[in-house]
Amino acid sequence: MKTIYHAELMLESNCRLGEGPVWCSLTNLIYWVDIEGRTINWYDLQTEVHHCSAISRRVGMVALTTTPYKLLLGLQGSLCWYDIKTNNLELWKPLETNLSLNRCNDGQVDSKGRLWVGTMQVENQKSEGNLYCISSTGAQWHLLTKLGISNGMAWSEDGRYFFFIDSLKRNIRRFEIDETGGQIQLLREKVVYQSKHHDELPNGMCVDIDGNLWVAFWGGFRIACINPNTGEEVAEIK
Numbered sequence: 001m002k003t004i005y006h007a008e009l010m011l012e013s014n015c016r017l018g019e020g021p022v023w024c025s026l027t028n029l030i031y032w033v034d035i036e037g038r039t040i041n042w043y044d045l046q047t048e049v050h051h052c053s054a055i056s057r058r059v060g061m062v063a064l065t066t067t068p069y070k071l072l073l074g075l076q077g078s079l080c081w082y083d084i085k086t087n088n089l090e091l092w093k094p095l096e097t098n099l100s101l102n103r104c105n106d107g108q109v110d111s112k113g114r115l116w117v118g119t120m121q122v123e124n125q126k127s128e129g130n131l132y133c134i135s136s137t138g139a140q141w142h143l144l145t146k147l148g149i150s151n152g153m154a155w156s157e158d159g160r161y162f163f164f165i166d167s168l169k170r171n172i173r174r175f176e177i178d179e180t181g182g183q184i185q186l187l188r189e190k191v192v193y194q195s196k197h198h199d200e201l202p203n204g205m206c207v208d209i210d211g212n213l214w215v216a217f218w219g220g221f222r223i224a225c226i227n228p229n230t231g232e233e234v235a236e237i238k
Helices: none
Strands: 003-005 018-024 029-034 039-044 049-054 059-064 070-075 078-083 088-094 102-109 115-121 129-134 140-147 150-155 161-166 171-178 185-194 201-207 213-218 222-226 233-237
Touching: 018 059, 018 102, 018 201, 029 059, 039 059, 070 102, 102 129, 102 150, 115 140, 115 150, 129 150, 140 185, 150 213, 161 201, 171 201
Parallel strands: 003 233, 059 102, 150 201
Antiparallel strands: 018 029, 029 039, 039 049, 059 070, 070 078, 078 088, 102 115, 115 129, 129 140, 150 161, 161 171, 171 185, 201 213, 213 222, 222 233
């Protein structure tokens, strides 16, 4: 039987397109982005104060770094460092500067400190997005192409499998990660979950200690907990 939970409002942030929340255990801050509002947001769980800082371009993702208060942002056309204490925005790497209508969407850092980041086309959202893996030294691998809306990412605990969502496919795919010869490839694709509801799209995703995937659905007004071995929804947050 599926376990049902109900969410409680913590903060009314009034974002136009709020996405990508990430919690920093060192500072007890929750970060997220407002893509269309072009802001980076953070909420102090101790003081219960919400902060917001404007960014000049669409910002699709935020990731933590080893330096407290210094973030990595995925923008339209670049990856940048951002210091919330000084408001300093510093270029790290250009990204898809030849595709002016593409922007970063979702991104996550894996257990080896590498950034996995996807892109999407902001107007037609059809098959012009890509998925990259970028090491801390800047080495870059182009992993997937022809993506509609590159979204949720997660890894199995042993690092063998990578789970990925292209929202327009309405499913979750699992890949085996091959790092032979210092290169990264995604092999042996398998669909582990296919949405049956036409009014919702799988979006953000994370993995829990039991290896289950928690997936937020755009248009579905819910988060589902999915067993990737069976495709069964074992819990849901309304």
